């Protein structure tokens with residue numbers, strides 16, 4: 579579930595034009611970025627549901643980065659990092675986009691996301707488990723990528739029309755977002 583997050587970044591970019599696309603893309607996968615070193619250090623782990631599990635066939639023990647408290651803390655920290663450079667409004671947008679990662683993951687993950695870091699107190703884990711239906715999950719991700727690229731393209735065309743430049747750059751960057759999203763989705767789905 580990476581392509582879907584990037585699709586969402588493009589959707590936000592089309593509404594929030596002053597926020598840099600790269601910062602939004604970073605924000606959408608920020609929890610997974612922090613997950614990576616914790617995964618390497620075996621503090622967070624993944625467990626295939628079966629030996630031949632494909633796309634979405636994982637229980638993800640991201641008990642710090644993907645706990646509710648961890649998500650709030652990491653999102654706030656990311657927003658704070660961008661605050662001096664991009665100002666308050668964009669910093670808040672970036673923090674919210676980072677939090678949106680968790681909301682999207684909530685739909686896709688099996689019930690593996692804890693409330694408190696380290697699943698302290700053994701509270702019920704959260705996740706609606708769309709990954710139990712890989713085709714449906716793939717379609718939702720695909721839709722996010724396509725809608726994201728389309729909205730981004732439209733927004734970029736408006737901007738370039740105002741600046742009386744041609745829309746070639748806008749089309750090109752939207753096509754790149756779509757191609758990149760589709761590639762990531764393809765790799766996810768076929769691995």
Ligand SMILES: [Zn+2]
Pocket residue numbers: 609610644679683
């Ligand atoms: Zn995630």
